[in-house]
Amino acid sequence: MTEVRGVVAAGKGKPVEVVTINVPDPGPGEAVVRVQACGVCHTDLHYREGGISDDYPFLLGHEAAGVVDAVGEGVHDIEPGDFVVLNWRAVCGLCRACRRGRPQYCFDTHNAAQPMTLEDGTPLSPALGIGAFAEKTLVHSGQCTKVDPSARPAVAGLLGCGVMAGIGAAVNTGQAGPGDSVAVIGCGGVGAGSVAGANLAGARQIIAVDTDPVKLDWARQFGATHTVNASESDTVEAIRELTGGHGADLVVDAVGIPKTYTQAFYARDLAGTVVLVGVPSPEMQLELPLIDVFARGGALRSSWYGDCLPSRDFPMLVEMYQQGRLPLEKFVTEEIALDQVEQAFEKMHRGEVLRSVVTL
Structure with missing residues (x-):
């Protein structure tokens, strides 16, 4: 003892x-x-x-x-x-x-x-x-x-914890890859991790969304190519405008409330992916038209700890950090x-x- x-x-x-x-x-x-x-x-x-x-x-x-x-x-x-x-x-x-x-x-x-x-x-x-x-x-x-x-x-x-959850939400759960457009809603520690993960995966366009200009500045440091201040612009419309009217291939909700999840759902491209990594509170309820869930296709996923395998991911990401890549x-x-x-x-x-x- x-x-x-x-x-x-x-x-x-x-x-x-x-x-x-x-x-x-x-x-x-x-x-x-x-x-x-x-x-x-x-x-x-x-x-x-x-x-x-x-x-x-x-x-x-x-x-x-x-x-x-x-x-x-x-x-x-x-x-x-x-x-x-x-x-x-x-x-x-x-x-x-x-x-x-x-x-x-x-x-x-x-x-x-x-x-x-x-x-x-x-x-x-x-x-x-x-x-x-x-x-x-x-x-x-x-x-x-x-x-x-x-x-x-x-x-x-x-x-x-948080950084791995964010990186993994983009890379492991969302499977971001070269040429993809990725939007991240909420740019605190987890969201900034998702921006970093999308950048590491080679996404061509990374759109950071937050109401705090400071957090948007943080997101730029991790590779965001565009930012949206959600207190000044409609999130869905802004993401669509930045992606040629289509929506992003992957949208990560790093906030975890019904409003941001709904935004993520409608801000993705047809057959695109939504990843929920922000943790909702138990009383929260989500309501979406089921026809929209069907018609938009794609995938709605939840990310647990960035779907990481620590024995695989921790040493790899530390090595990338040591190499100056992360x-x-x-x-x-x-x-x-x-x-x-x-x-x-x-x-x-x-x-x-x-x-x-x-x-x-």
Whole structure:
């Protein structure tokens, strides 16, 4: 058992606190990772606000990179000293998705069996099974993906969630390719990732849509060829005008509300693809004329974690970053300390940052 500092959300809407937590020694199939950097993701704020569950207290943080400190019995694919990016979809290899050769859809992903706790023994619920706003964290060994150790932790760790979700939505789910026209609605961290992914895939036209001029400027840095300010223009009409009146081959909805999904549906070309990667809240309802769903053809897809396979995608994208082909460093707006997470949430809410990254 090791005592470390970690960022905990004790109750709905309460400011987070840095407290002492207990991290068990790794059991069978587990690993303890010394966290070097962890991005502040909107999902962590959802946890604090009770938008995920009410299993307080939460140990927040999940978009992380670090070094393996210790491993438990039966762990052979990683060892102490390995530099890893943490993922929240450690594939089981046994479920029906894995047996069909689709491990990116694994329906029974692994987490650590032992709980981390407060000093008084109260079990903590780690965000997305990780809990990485801490000096060390306990995870399942399958949640550790080895990548090039020369990569900067504050950059590599971002692949653990939002950036990977965005890139994967365009590349894996949407299958953007050379010559395609791609529109991305919502250009925060995930949407900017989709713009970067479309650019990486060789799309000839990338249209970024947002109501915030700052986010549109961010999108240009990742390869957007055109921008649409949705507070000044009709999104569907603007995308159609920019694509010769046809609509985009692929439209990514990185917001996840009925309005933006409907815009994405009508802003795509005939037989085009819509990808939903923004996460809706449970009460949201969508209404579309069924004849339009039929008549427009194409595909309506949802993207889970960018349909990524961490063991395949994380090392590949880190290598592309190291080669200068993927500007991951541009996602890092600021580097902060553990005790600045609450302020980072406030900046996120005001739209002032693409990513704040806790470095330890």
